[in-house]
Amino acid sequence: MPEVTGPRLIRDHTTLRLGGPARRWVTATTEAELVEAVAAADDAGEPVLVLGGGSNLVVADAGFDGTVVEVATRGIAADHEGDDPTCGGVLVTVAAGEDWDAFVAHAVERGWVGVEALSGIPGSVGATPVQNVGAYGQEVAQTVARVRVYDRLMKGVRTFAGPDCGFGYRHSRFKADRFRGGGRHVVLDVTFQLAVGGPHALGAPIAYAELARTLGVEPGQRAPVADVRTAVLGLRAGKGMVLDADDHDTWSAGSFFTNPVLPADQVPDGAPAWPAGDGLVKTSAAWLIEHAGFGKGWAVEPGAPAGLSTKHTLALTNRGEATTADLLALARAVRDGVQAAYAVTLVNEPVLLGCEL
Template sequence: MPELLASHTTLRLGGPARSWVRGRTEDELVAAVREADEQQDPVLLVAGGSNLVVADEGFDGKVVEIATSGVVADVEEDAGPMCGGALVTVSAGEDWDAFVERAVASGWVGVEALSGIPGSVGATPIQNVGAYGQEVAQTIARVRVWDRVLKGVRTFAGVDCVFGYRTSRFKKDPGRHVVLDVTFQLRPGSLGEPVAYAELARTLGVEPGTRAPLAEVREAVLGLRRGKGMVLDAADHDTWSAGSFFTNPVLPADQPLPDGAPRWEQPGAQGRVKTSAAWLIEHSGFHKGYGNDRVSLSTKHTLALTNRGSATTSDLLDLAREVRDGVEARTGVRLVNEPVLVGVEL
């Protein structure tokens, strides 16, 4: 029986794959991709499945599951607060939140505010995953990949990954690079990085820009994410989602916005401001829980589109189009989807 993508995505949507290969080792992973490329067979890479919206018809090609594992830490035993700390190389198939949990327990600083994010480590540099004031771009030292065009292994230093808001060189050239492992440079310490997100600072009871114990930051972030249905829970349909479905728009500074819409200046992007997709959605008439008994906005957080248990991908996309088009008609801002669309268009 064909493998269903619905069994491997956090939305629990998606039809069958024509073929399926599980890459448990780096050699198996590269061989599976290379063989498919030589046979000119379409390839879909799947790991945590937290950022995929797959067609009801499935995928007419080879799905390669990234199931590699391994965490290797090069730690300076006597590292002081000004030293390099730990260089930690993590296989692409490792669970992201399990790695964050290990980092916090080990006193490795720099990813604590990224707790609770579903998916694999290998996916994080592609999207430049971020939340609560942190991004992986701040700690990634290098990314090692299989280049499907050059047919060889390449290593990119963090600065060469061309990270931006929810983007990177890997996302801008989709499908070319298969992430094999990611190396993070994490400083030693018991206190997290300065808290850069006001909501998190309030939850911790500290002023923005100050530090808090690593474990407390992790627990606070997990609590905030659970309150928004952003920590996976099979019993909670608000978590049957792909996380935030729309990115926060980054716009020209002179673009009109509705009164009261948040505006954040973008360092390094002169003349650009970021606004809140959630605010635009809510102020365009789409409230928490908007939808029907098959698919709806989360009852906790308007950025998430959720499968209420019997949805199809077609149902989800119909709601996404309604929200996107409604926001554009009301505010003049066209929202852009964050998840990767496979076999469908928005």
């Protein structure tokens, strides 16, 4: 049976360190416990929050009047442990509760190629296909072979092949399909198909200019996976995007707004633009925020408990004593300021629970 406890503060389990109490808390350490906990709450008609690393979540100060199911499952299993680059790749199945960055480190150590540029991202493996996590030119959609889930509507376990996951920019079917106010699909494990590069593995072609410059290569060229991981961790740390309990710039949910995807004629003059298919382009939310007058460290008023990171304008941070209401006031000010300046509406990337912008 999973461990069941009474009220617990959600803020103690999110990277923003925000969120009130949950009425009931269940810690699931096995797949069976995870399915049992979610199914029992559903059968009782009780709201459910499935919680991984809490890195992409903003919870109301009032908390959550339902059951939090904490995913604490573990396990990494490869279909083979060889390092022969001629073998055609490796399939690695990872439990949903595994720490994402620990898995990336595991892959890099073994010369497995395809997730090295996703180093330093906080959260659990099970959350990555939901949001189609991406950074520095990689996203998990490129390597996900299949996702096993518990379907809360059908009340059974299903498997989705990568092409059936509906991946898009920070999007998937798991994010879109809803059930009783939450996600319909509870991720149980994710299988990744990674290239095998051997003991001196070169990473995937570098697709992000800043990372290429840091590594001293041209975009499209390759670099050792270990070097890519080191470079990405350095870049993320410089932007306050690697968790550090002593650094309030890291008390965030990462990038709070997604990069807007717009018709080309709606991109503001001077803003960066990258092709996004179907005649659309993706522009930079950070550029829009900065050029709308919100610089690093900006707050609604001096000394406010929530403010933009002093290292990166795309991260909204808890400076130590913030409430969720404080953070949302900051988010609204930034969103509305960009809308007024450029007629572009920024969309939040984290999931909002019991609150809204």
